[in-house]
Amino acid sequence: MKTFYLKRFNDWIRRFSIKQRLFGFAILPSILMLICFMFYYSFSRSVLLQKSEQASIQLITMAEENLSLNAERLKSKVDNFSEKNSCIQIIQNKTITDAQKQIMERSRNNMESTLIQLYNRQGELIGESGQSNGISNLLHQHKQGWYYEHDIDKMLYISTIIEDDTLIGSVYAYFPKEVFAPLFTEKNSKTNAIQILDENDCILFGQSSLPYQMKIQIDDQMAKINHMEYIVTLRQIEGMDWKIMDMVSSDHVFEEIHNFRNLILVYCLIAMIVLLLCASLTYHSMHDPINAMLSSMQDFREDNLETIKIKDGGRDELHHLSTTFNDLLTRIEELLTTVQREQEQRRETQIQLLQAQINPHFLFNTLNTLRYLAILNEDKPVSEGINALAKLLRNTIVDSNEMVSVQEEIENVKNYIIIQKLRYGDLFETVYNIDENIKQKKILKFLLQPIVENSILHAFEEDREHQILTIRAREKNGYLCIEIGDNGKGFCVEDSVSSNKKLSSIGMKNIQERIQLMYGDTYSMKVESVIDVGTITTLLLPLEN
Structure with missing residues (x-):
């Protein structure tokens, strides 16, 4: 049973990469600690x-009792x-x-008041005692x-002031806050303060220097004042509409x-x-050799077997795996060398057989004789045609090199067009646009x-004018790009492929096969055509000197 669950666990955990597992195990203890x-x-x-809260309740209870x-x-x-x-008589x-x-005056001193004012019902100041403040802002307040x-x-x-159940005036008695409640005039610590609020929770006065009539928004015993959070405790003052509030800085608590x-x-x-660093070092000790092997496998080509061999100085299982992989590459390299040698010998034998079928000396002497006869007869087109044919045959029969420069290949095309x-x-007319930097590249x-032949045979019509064959060769994104285009009648590529015409001709198929055999699937030929517009054939080849 334990083996079964252990296997299930291993199958599940292997759904994640080695990197995810290592970093997960490194972060998990920290997460549990934080929770x-x-x-x-x-x-x-x-x-x-x-x-x-208990301390604040005790404090404001004492303060509220004192204030009341x-x-x-x-x-x-x-x-x-x-x-x-006497007060009624004055009014x-x-x-x-x-x-x-x-x-x-005696009454004011007895009250500990700084000023007493008597107002009649009409709001007229009848008399006062003490340091005058002028007419009160609450003049018409008779409550x-x-x-x-x-x-x-x-x-x-x-x-x-009531006489016979009739309001005849009011007494306005002013008191300093020290007499009213000495506690509120004493500056407390910076961490907490007692404040007096009105019935709308707006500040009247207190130990802090908060603005008058500032609205206090209380949410779950917390208030944010001047970008600081306070723990707030409120209590209604007995016999008054006001409230007493103790505010304690949450930072202090x-x-x-x-x-x-x-x-x-x-x-x-x-x-x-530290755990992530250890996980990273452990991960790279496993990842780097494995990644080197994967990169080597992905970069595997016939021409780079020596360069993709892995250099591993370790002593673990991954080093043994790397050594085995290098031995495999060495064996593949030996086999490829043997196959290439046999193919080269086979090609040389075929070329020799072809060359042996025709006597080049006799053939070229005959062509030169015909060319001179054409010149003597002042038949310039025939003379140029024979000369072009001689050059084509010389490049085909005498020159056994499989690769030629772009410039030499363009000369072959020019001779064929002649x-x-x-x-x-x-x-038709022919336009050549060959970049200088690629003329010596090999193809x-x-x-x-065959591409030029296909355009001449299938694209141009005898009753049309301004028919142009364009040959363009340039370097593009690290490739040798050759484009052969015409403004002929064009065709539907899909129909041509399905009906086995044009593109399926021996010459065009031969080009595609030669490119794949020589360079691989990375390089290819692409044909684009639009009816009544023209056709463009694009070759993407490697840049080789």
Whole structure:
């Protein structure tokens, strides 16, 4: 059973490359370590958050109680003053006597207020005691309660004056924040601060220098203020519409665990780099020899057996495999050498047999005699035709070289066209465009003549004018590119192949077979033709000197 599951596992894991397996095994421990750490980090964060929340609740509970007691104490003093007869008389008489001013002064001192103002129902200032701030911004606010005057940074308590159940005026009593709640005027640490918010969660005042009326957006006990995150605890102030808020910097709360987190991440990163480095070295120790063998197999050609042999200085199993591969290449090279020697001998024998069939000396003497007779008879076309034929035969019979230069092959084509002109006259014109840098490159002898013959026989019509045969030879992307084109009647390539015409002629088939036998499948001949437009035959051959 163990063997079965082990085999299944091996089959599954071999679906991945060696590189993927090595790097996977290197990264897996680091990933597991990070997962365990993330669980620990999440648990520690929640514990610290609970502790911070409990501390904040205790703090703002004490602060809220202190604030409520002070607010209630000052509120009682102001309400008592607003219920006095002297206060009612001032509002009713719309004037204030010196005695009444002294009463107001004593009441203000008793309240610990900086300023007391009396307003009638119409909002007219009847009297005041203390350092005047001018007319209040909350002049028409007759709702009894606490307010904050931001312009003068003072607390304001408005107490209504009632006579016979009728509102006749209001008492505006101003207090410094120090008297109201000393805690809020003390600058706390940079990590946390207590703030007072209105009923819309907008800042009124507090220990931090946050803007007045700044809206605090709280999401799951967290608030982002000035690009910093704070842990926020809120509590409603008893007897008031305001709220008290304690904000603690999350960076301060989580500082230690963040440091620990960063340290663990650094350790994991270092461990991962070391493991990946070891995996990379192990991978390359296996990959490089294997890749060298694969590259050698892919680059396998008859002419590079010696260059693709593997140089491996190792002592492992891969070195043994490389040595065996090199021995195989040596054996293949010996066999190829033997085959090439036998083929060369066979070709030489065939050429000798062909040359022995005709006496070149007799043939050329006869052709020269005919040529001189044509010259004596002033028959220039016949003379040029015989001369061209003699050159063609000399290149065919006397010259036994299988390869000729591009320039020599073009001369053979020109001689062949001169002979064809004897029959077709001025039926077509020939244009040669041969780049200088490829004239000495080697190609197979008589490779172009069958293509030219095919164009002359099948492309041109006797009743058409301006028929042109173009021969172009150039270097293209590291290849020798020869294009033979005409503006003749053209044909359908598919129909010609299926009907075994034109392209299937002996000469054209011979060209394709000679190219593949000599150069391989990388080099070939391509024919493109459009009816009533013309035909282009393209040869891609190696650049050989």
